[in-house]
Amino acid sequence: MYDVREWKHVFKLDPDKEISDEHLELICESGTDAVIVGGSDNITQDNVLQLMSRIRRYLVPCVLEVSTIESIIPGFDLYFIPSVINSSSPQWILGLHKDAVKEFGELMDWNEIVVEGYCILNEDCKAAALTAADTNLSYEDIKAYATVAEKIFQLPVFYLEYSGAFGDLEAVKAAKSGLENTALFYGGGISTKEQAEAAGEHADTIVVGNIIYTNIKAALSTVGAVKK
Numbered sequence: 310m311y312d313v314r315e316w317k318h319v320f321k322l323d324p325d326k327e328i329s330d331e332h333l334e335l336i337c338e339s340g341t342d343a344v345i346v347g348g349s350d351n352i353t354q355d356n357v358l359q360l361m362s363r364i365r366r367y368l369v370p371c372v373l374e375v376s377t378i379e380s381i382i383p384g385f386d387l388y389f390i391p392s393v394i395n396s397s398s399p400q401w402i403l404g405l406h407k408d409a410v411k412e413f414g415e416l417m418d419w420n421e422i423v424v425e426g427y428c429i430l431n432e433d434c435k436a437a438a439l440t441a442a443d444t445n446l447s448y449e450d451i452k453a454y455a456t457v458a459e460k461i462f463q464l465p466v467f468y469l470e471y472s473g474a475f476g477d478l479e480a481v482k483a484a485k486s487g488l489e490n491t492a493l494f495y496g497g498g499i500s501t502k503e504q505a506e507a508a509g510e511h512a513d514t515i516v517v518g519n520i521i522y523t524n525i526k527a528a529l530s531t532v533g534a535v536k537k
């Protein structure tokens with residue numbers, strides 16, 4: 310079984326975006342700890358299956374980050390389930406999860422499920438708008454949310470999400486200071502090895518997404534920045 314707390318670097322591939330076989334091979338053979346399949350727009354069973362079967366040519370662990378019930382398919386090593394703990398609507402904290410368990414409860418292998426306590430901080434990103442996230446948080450709030458995720462809800466992952474923009478490193482530090490055992494994931498706007506290194510100083514795992522599609526060389530340089 311995989312221990313996500315050992316992961317320092319992951320790439321996130323979006324099933325709604327095109328990637329050539331050549332670039333996909335570079336990503337999967339880069340030395341990253343895992344490849345996550347996930348996104349927020351037009352995620353369908355078809356495009357998830359297509360991407361999963363292409364990634365499956367390689368040995369890298371392959372994870373589905375579930376964003377809609379309709380796009381869940383079998384065949385991944387792990388399933389990451391976001392719960393947006395700073396959402397102002399219970400639907401995104403546990404409502405859709407209840408619906409999914411009603412539908413898939415019998416089929417679920419709980420050993421494959423990893424719940425991520427998402428704290429979305431970039432007010433301009435799609436996920437913040439979708440989930441009505443309260444992004445106006447002080448460092449004390451962020452630290453407290455991290456501790457709630459670990460000590461009250463006992464979540465294995467606390468995910469500081471700045472999707473699309475490089476975030477505030479003081480916020481990453483604040484989150485880390487509220488955690489003992491839960492892994493801190495940081496994702497958002499990492500597009501250079503320096504940013505990867507800086508985020509990786511405080512986060513246990515960095516997540517690199519969009520830059521894969523605009524500058525593959527820069528994307529690949531983030532792996533060595535945190536895996537030495």
Ligand SMILES: CC(C)=CCC/C(C)=C/CC/C(C)=C/CC/C(C)=C/CC/C(C)=C/CC/C(C)=C/CC/C(C)=C/COP(=O)(O)OP(=O)(O)O
Pocket residue numbers: 323347348349350374375376377378381382383384388390391392393401402405406407409410413416417418427434435436439440470472473518519
């Ligand atoms: C048959 C079989 C294999 C069964 C498996 C069983 C299984 C895995 C069951 C699932 C159980 C379960 C509890 C599912 C949860 C269902 C669900 C829909 C939960 C809600 C998830 C959620 C809170 C979504 C909100 C959006 C969000 C936080 C998405 C995370 C990813 C994200 C932020 C991506 C960024 O997207 P991107 O497109 O890159 O955005 P940018 O434009 O900003 O770049």
Ligand SMILES: O=P(O)(O)OC[C@@H](O)CO
Pocket residue numbers: 321470471472473474495496497498499516517518519520
């Ligand atoms: O796409 P970027 O901005 O790299 O963010 C990565 C990830 O946190 C998105 O969910």
Ligand SMILES: [Mg+2]
Pocket residue numbers: 323348472473518519
């Ligand atoms: Mg993206």
